[in-house]
Amino acid sequence: MRLPFFSLVSILVSAGALADGVSDFGTTNRPFRQADLRPHLRDEEGYSENWGFNVWLPNGDFVAAEAIVSNIGFGDHNGGFKLRYLPSDGEKCVCQKEYDDDEWSWARDGFELVFGRNRISGGQQGYHVRGSCGNVSMELHFANEAAPAVPGSGLIRFGQDGLYSMMFPTPRARVTGWVSCNGKKRQLEGIGYAEHSWANMLPHKQMRRWFRFKAIRPDISIAMAEMETTPDYGHARRGWVLASDSGGKLILSAAPRFEFSHFIRDKKAPAGYTVPRMVTITASEGKTRVSGKLIMTGLKKIEDPTAKLGAIKRAIVRRFMKPRDYYLNCRYEIEIEKDGTTRRVQGEGFYRFMYVNP
Template identity: 25%
Template sequence: MISRSTKLFSANSNQLKKLGIFILFTLALLQFELRAQNNIEFPEKRFQNTDSEDFLAKNLPSKYYNELWTYHVKLENGVQIINTFSINDFGAFKDRVTGVKLMVSWTDGNTYVVNKQYDPGDLINIADSTYLRLRHDRPYWAKGNFDDEHTINFQNTNDGVRYDLNLTFFEISQGKKLGDGVYKMEDNEIGMQLLIPHAKVKGYVAINGDTLQAKGVGYMDHIYQNNLSTELIDRSYRIKKGDAENGMYMHFITLKNNETEPPIGYGIRYQNGRHSMITPSSIEKVSSEDNLDSEVMIYTDQASTLKVNVQEHYNTYSLLSELGRVQRFFAKRVTGGELLEMNGTVEIDGEKPGYFYYMVAKD
């Protein structure tokens, strides 16, 4: 794999023994409760088409709500672009906001990242035109029907870096969801729709005036959850290869404190132009380094096993890295940790090219 870039106290022996027994009992009870809370109610295993209504924001009331529309593009020259629209609530730490984040793994070997946040009252989201915009006067938007063409747009200058992007998804494969797409774990739930499992991409992307005419492929999924990712998710694996003739796209998630239930999520496999569903039964981490799962074995309910090896690791990013030391300390206490985002290229069962976007919850 190639990587780019105390407090002292005194007590008598009996008191210590009692304290030790209490701690062990408490930890055992906590572990039991965590396992019990992770009994998963899976959606009905009926693979069905998504429509424009699945593009609409859920924006559900919850103290720690978050919702993501994630676009990931791989260009023929190796450049990767991840453009994410979001709704996020961090409880007492921060009021609910909408956001947009652009990550560009560029030709110079660097990954450029910019974040913007707005008042959720300004959000524009229309099903008929599949339109999403954070504010009417800001150039961050997505628009266009999935049965024709769908475009994302972003212009901004941040920390001396000028970003200019306009990418159109076309020849879009039919989106899919599994039942209603909602997984429930006690009071928690995660919803998922694979709205663009595959599309060709055209347009342009520029960093500081260096403009590339874009030619590549991409996907987009819509996911929401009513609790923090650091509380629910252990790993998130988005993996894509090939096209709508022969290829696949999958988004699988392993949950925290969950040793008996299978991962959640699903994918679409294309063979000779025909699609079929992929669902995970288990994911084995064969090797990891610096929080990146460099090799995993994905076992599926469809009796196939996928061996995924990271070839190039472009970037690891954490939103908390943009905060000052004091802010980062309090943010980690409130959110229970941080979420690392990683992207790059993979091979699947010895075949390439493929590409990935992983998320890892770190305490």
């Protein structure tokens, strides 16, 4: 078994005819339901579901736990669990383990996922993550400062062909706990953020590319993203902007506008791989407004998700997907207008421009 977010899989899928249109999330954010987090366990070959819980520490360290269920590869509803501890300096610890469909379980009431010695559980007030894999283990307690939220309906329809869903069980949380890397245990306190998404179509049939940016800071948490669909779906663009602080949600817009400009070409890649040096953002929810820009300051790194595949499998995968993931250092300047006041957020970070196919 191979999982889509841990390693790319070799699947032969024929190209389809021009597809129907793509819906949007809608402009009214529906309430979050705890049942939304439970596995959907779709039957389609392209079904994949992801739960990601992340923590940013004051010293720059990053801690993450990720659960996946997927039909992509051999067998249906197989699972995986991945743990990461990425210090700002020093040795990182990363471990992932895969599970057959009868080796993991989930609760029919409330919310709980169990993958061997790894577990995610909780409710709208917060979540508990426990993980142990190889040389890394952790226990994390997420106390939500912002309530779980859904962008619009939480669902995008790709005509009659498939669905994409996104929600935020933790827009912002105070996290306490510990992480152990190579036998060295560290207590931690940081800011948490979590996403849950699922789709029932293969990635290269849905998306041409993604844009993503996060600024998770002690004073505020900002997350934004935009997908561009394949030509079969008219290069439709859908995304969100989410901002929260210790007082709760500031804004969740399911209809933002991103303008990408000052493109430069990757001269070491085939034609079609270009990245924007500037991103301009506008978004609103009710009377709350967000505006801002990201200005590229340099290249952080470029990743090819197929690089670690064997030669034969890589050749098969690249018949359908030629992914390339750009991490671009930036300076960000964002303003949030709410309740008659303007909040200015400035700093340095990075955004990602990820091609499934150019």
